[in-house]
Amino acid sequence: MPAPDPTDFLPELEWRNLLKDVTDREGLSEHFSTGRRRIYSGFDPTADSLTIGNLVPIMMLAHAKRAGHDAVVLMGGGTGLIGDPSGKSAERQLQTSETVERHVAAQKPIFQSVLGQVDGPAHTIVNNADWLTKLSYIEVLRDVGKHFSVNVMMQKDSVKSRLQDREQGISYTEFSYMILQAYDFLHLYRDAGVTVQFGGSDQYGNIVAGTDLIRRDAFTRHDEAETYGFTAPLITKADGGKFGKTESGAVWLTADRTSPYAYYQFWLNCSDEDVKNFLRVFTFMTKDEIETLEAEHAKAPGKREAQRTLARAATTILHGEAEMLQAEAAGKALFSGDIASLNETTLREVLGEVPSSEHSKASLEGADLIDLLIETGLATSKREAREFIANGSVSINGAKAEEGRTMRSADLLHGSVIALRRGKKAWHVTRWA
């Protein structure tokens, strides 16, 4: 497809509440509106997946792409060997290079699936291990280190707090992290013509270190170089809770850790106060579309159209439309409790979201529901199991279970499964063979 004419997308980031610090706001607008630029953001391979917080910079890369610029994903295969002290109160455990490589490989598909769906120039993915591991120490000290003032580096918040804390010092290794990240920018500038870096607001210091290094490096060769940096604000929740956490832990961007169903549910369950902001940050909906939706939502908040739209859009962006539709169907079936009418294929997909256990068919007929509730972990004692049944909170295949209920082979759906539910959300599938 033809790439659109490059435009300044900073105003768009602004109304989406995605812009915090900018090194030179006017200069950068000018920069974006006068040509196709290369813009990058870095990602730490601290785990074999990324969390929903990392989605913010990915969305920003997508906006850059949509505005006709070249999005570059920098994977920290090299810096990940060191560890960024930003936002960390304690020295990090060093990771082996095998681990870091594995993490990089596992994270890559996330960028592919989000950015791959976005119109615009093709994005590129680079790994700073490719150049950082080739650097010699002497070279770094002479060419890069000379441009850094230790006095300034010590002023950086993440370093300062660690210097003042007697319990937790900072190693030379982590202290040097900033230099490596700055060098990344220099390398990408020289090698690939990248002129803009952005990241989370905790990255501002590292980003500025990069633009400074590039300027100084150019100056030593009697040249000039103008590069830019900006940051996105931290995503917050109206109730003050930490964004991206659920009872069952962090929300991840890969299906092996957070299923599309769970991901959809996460967005669907967000509060009325948060949904407005999230629609701006985590979807590509236009300002008009969002405002129209908000007006509708205000009329009938109980319908939660805003949350549903957000969940659909966000799940589609990450996992694609097919997965989104399945997640939505699963949610519908599980919350209505109406699963007995589903066909076998749909049922298997829906119940894939739910914990399960294997049982022997021989023991099915006449088995006590109370015992089964304990075996499946839906109840922790017989007393509790009886209580749940008496309260009417247990259902078998979506039908409320009455007291004294025993299991029978007629309960089997499609000859092999029985779905138990306690309360509204606790499901368990028993498979009988």
Add this chain to the structure above:
RNA sequence: GGGCGAGUACCCAAGUGGCCAACGGGGGCAGACUGUAAAUCUGCUGGCAUAGCCUUCGGGGGUUCGAAUCCCUCCUCGCCCA
């Protein structure tokens, strides 16, 4: 080393010989209501063979018909003195 005080169920905390499986609050779970929400209301919150039995009040031992409650001892924590 000496003196005082405290240790109760997931957490806080009442109980100071039988009416104690142990008040109350928090948290949790469930039900009603609802928007898969918030607020509110209700129930449950040691186990089981459930109108009864078993195990629990820092550990062990003792007194007693009977102890979380009294005595001895040990352990842990807090405060004060050295």
